[in-house]
Amino acid sequence: xxxxxxxxxxxxxxxxxxxxxxxxxxxxxxxxxxxxxxxxxxxxxxxxxxxxxxxxxxxxxxxxxxxxxxxxxxxxxxxxxxxxxxxxxxxxxxxxxxxxxxxxxxxxxxxxxx
Amino acid sequence: xxxxxxxxxxxxxxxxxxxxxxxxxxxxxxxxxxxxxxxxxxxxxxxxxxxxxxxxxxxxxxxxxxxxxxxxxxxxxxxxxxxxxxxxxxxxxxxxxxxxxxxxxxxxxxxx
Numbered sequence: 001x002x003x004x005x006x007x008x009x010x011x012x013x014x015x016x017x018x019x020x021x022x023x024x025x026x027x028x029x030x031x032x033x034x035x036x037x038x039x040x041x042x043x044x045x046x047x048x049x050x051x052x053x054x055x056x057x058x059x060x061x062x063x064x065x066x067x068x069x070x071x072x073x074x075x076x077x078x079x080x081x082x083x084x085x086x087x088x089x090x091x092x093x094x095x096x097x098x099x100x101x102x103x104x105x106x107x108x109x110x111x112x113x114x
Numbered sequence: 115x116x117x118x119x120x121x122x123x124x125x126x127x128x129x130x131x132x133x134x135x136x137x138x139x140x141x142x143x144x145x146x147x148x149x150x151x152x153x154x155x156x157x158x159x160x161x162x163x164x165x166x167x168x169x170x171x172x173x174x175x176x177x178x179x180x181x182x183x184x185x186x187x188x189x190x191x192x193x194x195x196x197x198x199x200x201x202x203x204x205x206x207x208x209x210x211x212x213x214x215x216x217x218x219x220x221x222x223x224x225x226x
Contacts, residue, residue, distance in 0.1 A: 004157070031212060042218035043203060056213065091158065095212070100146055100165060103214065105158035 002026070004106035006092050012112045013082055021077045021109045025094030032075050033095075033103060034067060038088035046090075049075065050097070082113045116141045120204045120217035127194055127224050135189040135220045137178075137204035145206040147171075147180055147187040148214065152201045161189075161202070194224045 005024045013019050025032050034046040045059040049069045060066070064082075069075040079086055089110050093103040121136045139145060149161040149171070162171030167182035176191045187204060204217040 033213065035214075035216075043205075043214075043216035045213040045215070048213050050212070059213070093158075100163075102160045103212075105150075107155075107157045 004092055004094050004104050006090075006106040006109050008109060009107065010110045010112075012114065014114050015084060016081055018078065018080045019082055019111065021079075021090050021111070023075045023077070023092030023094075023106060025073065025075070025092070026104055028096070029094035029104070030072065030097050031095045031103075032069055033093040034075070034077050035091040035093065036088045037091055037108070041088075043091070046077070079111075082111075084113050087111055087113045116145070116206060116208060116215040118204050118206055118215055118217035120202075120220050123201075123219070123221040125220060125222050127222070129196055129224055129226055130193045131224075133189070133191040133194045133198075133222065135202055135204075135222070137187045137189065137217060139185050139187065139204075139206050141185075141206055141208050143208040145208045147178070148205040148207075149176070149178055149187070149189050150203040150205060150216075152203065152219075154200070158203065194222070196224045196226060198222060199224045 007022045030051045032049045036044045047067045048056040064080045067077045089108040091108045092106045095101045095103045118139045146165045148163045150158045151161045162173040164171040164180040170179045178189045201219045201221045203219045205214045
């Protein structure tokens with residue numbers, strides 16, 4: 001079946017603009033994660049959604065970052081007033097419920113803030 | 115907190131050479147350990163995992179053994195191929211938390 005998809009694949013924006021990144025998880029996966037992959041920082045956890053539970057937002061770096069998941073499926077990560085340090089590849093992953101199940105990753109969105 | 119340290123890359127090897135990528139960790143609680151691989155232009159994929167001490171994860175000729183006494187999970191392969199060229203990430207998760215803590219990644223380049 002279809003894997004995790006993300007859009008856009010690339011986004012170039014100017015400093016101060018808002019951006020929205022989209023993630024379509026694998027159908028039936030109740031858990032959805034956002035990670036950020038940047039030079040020198042590796043892969044960092046941002047936020048985690050599980051079903052109807054309150055999301056784990058502990059990895060969001062500032063209040064400029066927010067995410068929502070509508071209808072338990074598609075998720076949007078929003079970055080307001082982008083800064084150059086926000087430039088990174090933003091990865092989305094989804095999984096079935098359970099602590100040891102595999103997380104399936106999307107191809108990522110490469111964000112460049114000029 | 116949790117953290118993962120893996121060897122700096124890039125690692126450049128000739129085809130059929132032996133590969134070791136070191137990974138050590140610190141964790142609160144009893145972690146499960148993972149290796150993920152990112153091939154050029156593709157998303158992260160789970161390569162192998164181990165959930166308790168002395169477990170050996172294996173896949174595609176790669177192996178890693180969960181060593182609790184040395185808090186390590188080194189990735190090995192006896193004979194690498196050009197197609198193994200990728201970035202390899204060591205990761206862990208603890209308890210009921212589902213988020214993964216990753217190392218910074220090690221780029222492997224295999225040449226003919």
